[in-house]
Amino acid sequence: MSLVFDIALVAGLIALALHVVVTRDGRGAILGFIAFGLLLGIGWARLASVDVALTEAAIGGGLTGMLLLRAHAHLGREIAPEAMARGEPRRWLAPAIASGLVALALGAVVLAFPRPAPSLAPQAVAALETTGLGNPVTAVLLAYRAIDTLLEKIVLILALVGVWSLSRDAAWGGASQLRPAVIPEPLVFLARVLPPFGVLIAVYQVWVGADLPGGTFQAGTILAAMALLVMLAGLRPAPPTQARALRAMLAGGPALFVLVGFLGVAVAQGFLSYPEAIAKPLIVGIEAALTLSIAGTLALLVAGPPDKAPAS
Amino acid sequence: MSALALTSASLFGLCGAALVGIGLFGIVTNPDLLRRIIGFNILGAGIFLVFGAVARRGAAMGLGGDPVPQAMVITGIVVAFAATALAVALLRRLASLTGSATFDAATPAPPPRSDA
Amino acid sequence: MSPAALLLVTALLAPLAMAAGCLSRAFRSRVPGLLWLAPLPALLAALWLPAGTAVSFPVPFRMVLALDQPGAILLGGAAFLWSAAGAYAASYLRGKPGLTGFCVWWLLTLAGSLGVLIVADIAGFYLLFTLASLSAYGLVAHEQTDAARRAGLVYMVLALLGEAFLLFAFVMLAAGLPDPNPLIADAVAALPGSPMRDGIVALLMLGFALKMGLIPLHVWLPLAHPAAPMPASAVLSGVLVKAGVIGLVRFLPFEAPLPTWGAILAIAGILTAYGGAALGVAQRRPKTILAYSTVSQMGLVAALLGAGLAAGDASAAGLAAYYGLHHTLVKGGLFLAVGVAFASGGARRWPVLLLTGLLALSLAGLPLTSGALAKLAVKPMLGYGVLSIAVSLAAAGSTILMLHFIAVMVRETADNPPSSAPWGENLPFLIVAAASLLIPWWLYPTLSGGALASGWSVASLWKLVWPMMLGVVVFMATGRFAGLAGRVPEGDILVLAERQAPRLARLPAAIEGLDGRLRLWPVAGFVLLGLVIWLGGGFLLAA
């Protein structure tokens, strides 16, 4: 029974992906992609990866969808229709064959993976107790492979600096203009009602993330979505990017991470190792700071480069 | 459980492979840059599904999957989002500056002006 | 370090130090007047140091300098000409724009062209050879005219091509030896046994023939030498081509005969000797005629070396150097003569032209001149067969070419206003002319092995005179080649090649078109996928 469900899910995913790629309607493709993201979230749940499922649904479907829709609207405003409608014949046969071959080879490799499958699950579980955590995914993200998570945060910040650097010189340091010309009423309503719940869910996620599925990325994404909702509804303006507090919040998470990392050199077994006694509090503390940083970074990435000149 | 889990993992692995193919095709052939960015996301989804299949196959010790590839996927999704955001920001700026959303027709940039 | 070693090092470093000194503003203004000093240490080294003096540079400078007989002969002549031409240049270029730049290029070329004659290791040879080749571009293109620019371009392209030939040859030479930078002598000793012998010899010959201007690799020479200012033409034609001669002398294995390669070199040399003369008589500018004469003379040197290589006779090296010395001084003198003659008029004109004529005929082997000695000295090496006759006939060609040159000079200077070249130019010219007539006498006994008296026999004189008479007769009979002059453009076959240029230029254009297509996103993306498939297939097959 569950296999039938899986097959239907996979068929739906592939059909949606094909639709997104071949359809002529740009907006339709984006909406299709959002649906694809949500469906994919279910797929991840079927793969018994609830952590990923939450992340995928929030980021893959939600934030990316918002980003794309805004971009589509922007391009529609900026580009003359005749520039859009260049009817060049697309050569599709050769790329289709090549892509198909790559996919076939991949499929063959996936089927030919060795059995029994190699897995680090036993080691990950065995090492869990030294971290005091209950969720092995969190342990991988914040202990075993903490360096990846830390540097990925730097990647996010570089991306944000890169996005900011795309502003006009005059607007640099200012704020993004998110508020649309006409704000639909329901949006305002949602923006008033949802954020308290969102914050609550986020705090819960960080807290349980140590032991159960969920964690800093998921919480950060929810917070980012709430912040965007508030800004889109025009309840609060986007903060100016030169604000010291904002920048401190963005850099705070990774900075704390680095500090604790080097603390490990002094009091534990090296960089990014935690003293066993206080491992869990340290990790939860880092997660909390990271959640704020991630929320800020993701929201500002969606908001885009500043386009209002700074006040001063 | 394990046989079924393996079948299901393979199924999603194949789905990942198909999505990779579809994504690559979209990226290579689509002249619309925004659509190309969506293609990247589909390619990414396919790649992550392959990771997911690998993770699922590694289910052991009472875990539903190998946590290491799962963690990698989470990292990867965030990075992919950052990439999408940067690409979209570039595309919007390009459209604002030049009034077009294509880069293949663009000839090499004329000399930079120091006074600009 | 012994005084002898110090002198040898100074010979190389003095001009480089002067070039570096040009960074100082104060020195820069005085350097043109000091150019004549730069080659003096080399001249002293050539005169005083015994053959066999050697010195190694400390690590990390890998270079070994050593003086041997052929090197010393060429070094002496070259340093002498550089010095005289330097003095000439100071007067000739006074007040002209770009003088400092000219001096720097001059000094760098000087260092390279003299260093090549005394360096003993392969990497050092390549370094100095390159220094001379590339720096000479500054002299060729100095005038900044369209002709100079074209000459500079052609020169540069072919010089780099020659460098490429040589680099590969040197790398293969050194590849089999334990020391990554062996002495030239060691590498050449191992050459006959090398599995890559033929490739190495072929590349060496190509590279050095380019420098000497052997046909058909001579195309740059008649463009580049006349394009430079007069004193630079003198050293380019007098000294720089000798870098090719010393290259062949140093790198060909004369101890072990290579008959085939020797024959190839000799034939190329003889053909060049004829071709240079034949193309030269079709020219009407004196400097171009002299340049073609250089081509022709280098052909004779190549023929000589080819004969030596075929016979496995190591004495060819010394004889080639001796012939080279003669050519250095005479050709240098002739270029200076052209400058002086163009500036002389009235009563001053005829003595200058007379001396010019004497130098010119010396090149053809006029008895009692250095040319006669040089030709006599090399005769035994050429044997008494076909080659000997061929070389004698080449002397007839030289005679014709030089008579043509004299005729052109007389005609070109006929309308000069009565004046005289400044003494700063006259004096160097006279000194070089005198040296060219005298110095070879001094060296003749050591090199030819025979006494001077042997050169006086009637038989010897007859050997020299009949080709010249033949040349005179032909020259008279054909009416001074009046109809021929100007028929062949300077650079001969290059011009033909340039007519095909549009066809050749299509290749880069096609490449550019292809690049434009490859850089289209769909194409590049597809190529990327293709690469994935190609590599995947390859790996699967290999596994």
Added chain:
Amino acid sequence: MTPAYAATPGGLLLVLAVMLPAAAALVMLVLGPRHTRVVALIALALGVVVALATGLQLVRSQAALIYVLGNWQPPLGVALRADGLSVMMLAVTAVVMAATGLFARELFGLDLATADGRLATSFWILLMGLWSGLNLVFVSQDLFNLYVALELLTFAAVPLVCLDGRGETMAAALRYLMFALLGSMLYLLGAGLLYGAYGTLDIRLIASASHHGPAMAIALALMIPGLLAKAALFPLHLWLPPAHAGAPAAASAVLSALVIKAPVFLILRLVADIAPPGSAAVAGQVLAVLGAASILFCSVMALRQERLKLMIAYSTVAQIGYLFIVFPLAGVGDGTTPWGTIAWTGGALQLTSHALAKAAMFMAAGIVAEAVGHDRIRDLGGFGRVLPLTATTFGLAGLSLMGIPPSGGFIAKCLLLTAAAIGGHLWLALTILAGGLLAGGYVFRVMDRALATPAQRLALQRPIPLRLEIIPLVLAVLAVALGFLPLAPFGLLQIGRPDIALAVLP
């Protein structure tokens, strides 16, 4: 089971090399524009010290430096490891970074109004990100960690390309971003397949696996082209010329000198360390063909460019080609250990001298463009007279690119040619020589303009301070000074290598 990695003294230096620039970027973000430059210069100084200390430690211990992050042994954790080649890359990176930093300080200082502005501040933060990513690429032992490092590079490099904010550079940056992303995605996919097959992403653990299935073949076939796309090897160079030509001079210098070397370094790791011998040989052949094509094709393209910076950018693609013809020359994949061969040393030297020379050349081109207001080669006649030091810089860097003695490029070319001659790879030898000729052509075109004496003296739009001209000159002189290294394999490059080579062998 003994752990695969045992931390060595000085291993923490590797962590510092990665984290110091990253931390500096965070500090810059918090402190804001006014302090950015100071923080950057301090970080540069400290980073150079770290690189120096790493080199000293390596020479002293004569063994690779190792650090196990968080003391979590691979396969669960991530290890850093620096052998001779890595340390050389760290050192070159530090030198070029320091020079770029000083150059950027002077360049941005020319215009006080914008010294703390968008361009300068973003530049400094992104530069630090680049440095962190580069160092991580050179020391990380984990393929997924390396993916993060590659993304660090991409995200720092792309905005650098379009810092000047013109539409054309936006297009160039977008094209760069997209192609680089395509490359990273293929790389990541390959890494996923490897994890599926081996249950680890640690390079040494994968290399020590005895059995290789189709997953290895397909994974390598995805990862290598993906990295090639980032390295811009012909025919995947679509993004490089406009991107490197459009970036600010200081950024172009780092991008061309260092950033594209990172994927090349990773390809080397994959082919030489992970690939089974048969695959390595195939990869070596394919890469050599592409490298040779790159040398010839893009040199011709460089020769035909009208603009100086585009010419230099095409020259970069051509010069990268030399790094790929090293594979067959060093005998990668034929069962011998390539580390001690002259080709290996030649490749390393080519990489180093190109990094120095190309950085110097881009900076020189930047000075010219800044001083004259354009970079059309045709209209630069006589720039040597108004900017003598810059013309000298260009000439010296050109010597190294052409492979004319004495220069690092010459020694590199010599070693590669020797390897080609000994190995009987005639076509590669001819390619190397032809590449040198063509490089001579495009360098000569510029030098000819530099030395020209036009009737009208070239007008300078703004004065160029001496300090600005000195920095690229020093780099160019360094590139030439490399020519005094001995013509023999470096011992340094073999430190920490043989054990892996043995592990690969059956």
